[in-house]
Amino acid sequence: MTDAAPQPDTVPAAAPAGAAPQAPASPARAGGGRSLTFLALLLGAGGLLLGGWSLSQLQGLQGIDHQQLERLQGVQGQAESLQGRVRQLDEQLGRLPAPAALAERERLLAELQAGQQQLARRVDRVLGASRQEWRLAEAEHLLRLATLRLTALQDVNSARFLVDAADQILRDQDDPAAFAAREQLARGLEALRQLPAVDRTGLFLQLAALSEQSAALNTRRPEFRAGTAEVPAAAQVAEGDGASRWADWWQRLSGFVRLEVGAADEVRPLLAGETLEQLRLALRLTLEQAQWAALNARPEVYRAALEQARALLQRYFGLDEAHNLAFYERLGELAQQPVAQAMPDLTPALNALQAYLDQRARAELEAAGAANTEAATGNAAAAPEPVVVPSEAELQEVQP
Template sequence: MSEATSPKEQETLVQDTTATPASPPVAPAPVASRGNGLAVLALLVGAAGAAAGGWGLWQLQSVEERDRLHAEQLESIRGQAQTLDQGNQALNTRLQALPSADELESRRRQLAQLQGDQQLLNQRLETVLGASRQDWRLAEAEHLLRLASLRLSALQDINSATALVQASDEILRDQDDPAAFAAREQVARSLEALRATVDPDRTGLFLQLGALREQVAQLNAQAPTFDGEGGVLNELAASNGAEQQWWQRWLETLSQYFRLDFNADRNIRPMLAGQALTQVRLALSLALEQAQWAALHGQTQVYNQALQQARDVLDAHFDLDNPNSRALRTRIDELAERPIEVKAPDLSQTLNAVQAYIESKQSARAQFDDEAQAEQALDVEDARP
């Protein structure tokens, strides 16, 4: 009876037989155990075959996936190659459109000339703008000096004129030009002359005269009185030792309105009342108002005439024994002594010096512009082929 064994078992059996020839023979295994071994062996062989088939299938799928990826990469490379070919064609077209070496040299010269012209134009523009700004500032300095001279001649305003001249000097200083030395010297002289000039307080004087006008509106005439008023009646009543009778009281009241004095040694002014008093107050107020105007404008003659007119009205219509009238007259005399006009310095020489500096600066700039234009024309002639 033959047995189906695997090659491995046969080889093991041969090795055992060769190695131990003297070993006793092994008793044969039972038939049932050999059948189970064959079944297990068959299962192992089937499992190995299934595993080999699965591995082969997986390898086949991996190959197909790599082929698909290679195909996509190949397609992408073809597209990139087409794009590169198109770019090369466009580059060739552009290279063919490029100018020649002579044309490039001609364009380079034109570009260099254009850049030079542009730089010259920028310099010219900066010069013009700077010159215009300087001209404006110098014109402002001249205008400030004119305004200061006008303030001195019209209003005699020392403080305003000093501030204007100081501003003009600052403008000349900002020029930082040695040629402005003569003009600044005249400006400095004018400044020192203005600072040494006494500036009267015209505003304060105006307000003081206004306060006097308010006192005029409250000024009243004082009723004349007589020395020994009621002396006879009082003596009569004292001698009789009795009170005054009705006719005595009536006579005393009537004596307050009129009195006959045969021994008068001075003139007695009549009392002002009603419209007459209003007219006198108005005349005095107008005289003081005229003095106010003269004080503001520095008109000494008009100021003195107005205050003299106010004194005349006050002396003619009001009694100086009245405390209000006497105080007003004293105050008018004090204000009449106040100076309102000053001798302002002359700024004409300073203005002429600044004008001469401006003219010299403009002439120098015009000459420089002519030279620059001539040089530019020569450069253009030299740049032509």
């Protein structure tokens, strides 16, 4: 705000009445009007600024009110969902049983859990004993099977493996009472280990190879070679004579008929083709019989079959050819091979194992009887005393 213009020290003399105003008074009035206009502009600008600030504050308050309204609506929605959840919980609580019923169920659950634990312990004990019984029964079965393999087939390797498996089962039991049974098993096992090895499979395969080679065997077939026979003197005539036809016929007939006087070997008729195949089939059958005897440890049958094969070879095929002679000698070598041997007796080991199983069964029966007796005694001692209920007369006497 500007200060007023300084007034002059000398005041001019008053103008006479009716005279016109003087010129110097106009500039002073113009300066006062500008001041008022400037002041009004300042006041208007201040009012505008104040109005704008008030408008911005009003808009900010409206935005805050809108946000608060949205928050209020969200809170109302959460409150409604919580009320619905509370109603659901109230319904669930209404369906729950009473505290007395809950206590009764808890008691029954505790009894059921205790019974389950006791039953689980009994099952574990029974299953543990059952596993041991199964293993011991398996050992007895293995020992019986080993005895059968020895007596029926004389299979030493299989019997040794079976006896070793039975001894392993007894060793896993770790029971001092099984000492006698393990002792007998050890004796039988050592006796099996000391037996010499008999290669029955090798004999079977060698006889099979000889059976295949029997198809190449040939019989003795006397042959007449042309030009070696002597022509009779009557047939020896000059060439070109008509009697030379007799020499040609003699040459032809000598290929069919041959006479040997003073032959060293026994002269037999030639064999036809079918008869030769029958002889070869008979030879193969005898070799197959020897194979069966070798696998089943039958030395009598084995040697008899090989001797029969040698007789057939010598009688009908002969030993003139090198192949037949080698075949004959090979059969003799195979006839000397052992196919059976004295087997140890596993009966003592089987009896000792059965005695151990019987002793174990008796001990388990005695333990079960003692446990039943203790259980019966404990139940009798734990029985609750009877509750005496007073009568109505006694109750009335007690009341004052």
